[in-house]
Amino acid sequence: MIEVECRIFIKKDKQIYLDQTKINLLLHIQQNGSLRSAAKIMGISYQHAWNLINDMNTVAVEPLIIKQRGGTSGGGATLTSSGLRVLNEYQQIEKQVNVFVKQINAEINM
Template identity: 35%
Template sequence: MGTSKELKLRCWIDIDGKKFFGSGRAQLLMMIDKNGSLSKAAKEMGMSYRKAWSMVEDMNLRGQQPYVELHKGGTTGGGAELTETGRKVLSTFLAMNTKITATVQQHTEEMLGLI
């Protein structure tokens, strides 16, 4: 019976030792951008609205600038959109992860062959 080996890597950013931004929050920002709504983004991710709202609030408070602008409901309904900072953080994080993944893939066969 063969042994299954896999090289995995996760990247996230801590602020003062507490997790701040990673793939989950990046996905949430992508869903907000796609749907224009925090509740729709949370639903699509299988996450409670409360959890999604808490994540957005944390990013907005601990980031240098807010990442998401929330619009209250009313006759036209509410909504959410990424700020310019949110867009820059998301695109930079995704680009960085693409480069990291490419580097890991480049060395995976050799590394796993040694294990």
């Protein structure tokens, strides 16, 4: 059976702005409220996670996450309204692409 798969890369000014790894990082930050926890869940270093966030925040018009410094009460990270919007928009694009890919797969395997 032949199967088409598709990966989504959203670029801005020829730079990859969003991909599945960055979206997964945003999702884990949203769920756990922590960049360190998100990195651990994804099996990447904290530094790599921070670099991904920095890349997104640099390309975005507004920051996608806000990081609170640690201390006695601990730190954390939260998605901004822009971060939530970007996450939602990516998920909508992903749904549309998945529908299209399913249609293609159905047609080529008739």
